[in-house]
Amino acid sequence: MVGKMYIKDILKPENVEIIESVTDWKDAIIKGTRKLIEGGFITHEYTEAIIANALKFNAYFVLCPGIALLHASSNDGVNETQLSLTYVKEPFRFEGKEEDVNLLIGMAASEGNDHMEAIKQIAIILSDNENMKKALNPQTAEELYDLFTSIDIL
Amino acid sequence: MAKVNTIMCICPAGLGSSLILSMNVEKVLEKLGRTDIVVKHSSLGDTYNGCADLLVVSADVYDQVKQYAPTVAIHNLINKDHIYEVLKQYFDENPDA
Numbered sequence: 604m605v606g607k608m609y610i611k612d613i614l615k616p617e618n619v620e621i622i623e624s625v626t627d628w629k630d631a632i633i634k635g636t637r638k639l640i641e642g643g644f645i646t647h648e649y650t651e652a653i654i655a656n657a658l659k660f661n662a663y664f665v666l667c668p669g670i671a672l673l674h675a676s677s678n679d680g681v682n683e684t685q686l687s688l689t690y691v692k693e694p695f696r697f698e699g700k701e702e703d704v705n706l707l708i709g710m711a712a713s714e715g716n717d718h719m720e721a722i723k724q725i726a727i728i729l730s731d732n733e734n735m736k737k738a739l740n741p742q743t744a745e746e747l748y749d750l751f752t753s754i755d756i757l
Numbered sequence: 758m759a760k761v762n763t764i765m766c767i768c769p770a771g772l773g774s775s776l777i778l779s780m781n782v783e784k785v786l787e788k789l790g791r792t793d794i795v796v797k798h799s800s801l802g803d804t805y806n807g808c809a810d811l812l813v814v815s816a817d818v819y820d821q822v823k824q825y826a827p828t829v830a831i832h833n834l835i836n837k838d839h840i841y842e843v844l845k846q847y848f849d850e851n852p853d854a
Contacts, residue, residue, distance in 0.1 A: 656769045656770065659769070660769050660801075660817055660818055660821065661817040662817065663768050663769060663774055663815045663817035663818055664768075664773060664774055666774065666777060666833075666834045666835050667833045667834060667835040667836060668833070670835070672773050672774060672777070674770055674772065674773035674774075675769075675770050676769075676770045676771065676772070676800065677772065679770075699817075700817075710773055712772050712773070716772075718772070719776065722773070722776050722777055722780070723780055725777070726777050726780050726781060726835065729835050730781075730835060730837065
């Protein structure tokens with residue numbers, strides 16, 4: 604794919620899911636990236652890189668209470684730029700962090716800045732209080748998918 | 758304290774948290790009337806002494822970068838009000854920045 608990538612270009616409905624719980628934060632990273640592995644967008648090394656980074660630097664990818672943007676570097680095992688959304692009903696915490704987390708945004712970004720527009724959109728979506736409420740309490744996976752893909756193109 | 762011409766937002770990977778933070782920092786700088794400042798984002802591996810005049814980073818990586826340049830820690834990368842408060846405090850405390 605060339606040109607700007609918006610969320611709807613790199614998020615498939617089948618990669619948006621709601622799960623009941625995770626056993627711990629490492630399980631959260633595994634579950635939060637498995638759709639990307641299943642789809643061939645990343646290798647399992649990418650998941651391991653996120654876990655390694657979290658052990659080294661604390662969970663720096665927790666954007667705000669409730670939401671984590673799971674990601675590592677482009678050369679940690681990314682095949683193709685893609686997003687996934689995993690909502691965990693039962694909140695959990697990353698080691699060293701005090702915030703409860705429910706929403707895991709899985710992000711694989713290949714070399715370059717193609718994913719920038721999508722990230723901008725994510726930032727805009729989450730800056731709205733109503734959207735934030737929906738993101739942290741979706742009723743269905745479809746609702747979560749719609750929340751993130753119906754933003755107007757900038 | 759030198760005038761701040763460049764701000765760098767850092768995270769280990771250099772393309773996720775740091776990118777979101779840099780976007781919000783730009784918006785906050787508009788509000789603070791400091792559109793003269795250039796904002797970049799980068800990875801920990803690309804951080805070095807004097808890479809920017811001010812580092813704005815997630816609190817989790819504060820200790821890793823503070824030796825390279827004046828650094829402020831952000832606790833909520835999405836909350837522009839919080840980022841505004843942190844940056845405003847920095848500029849208030851460093852009037853030449």
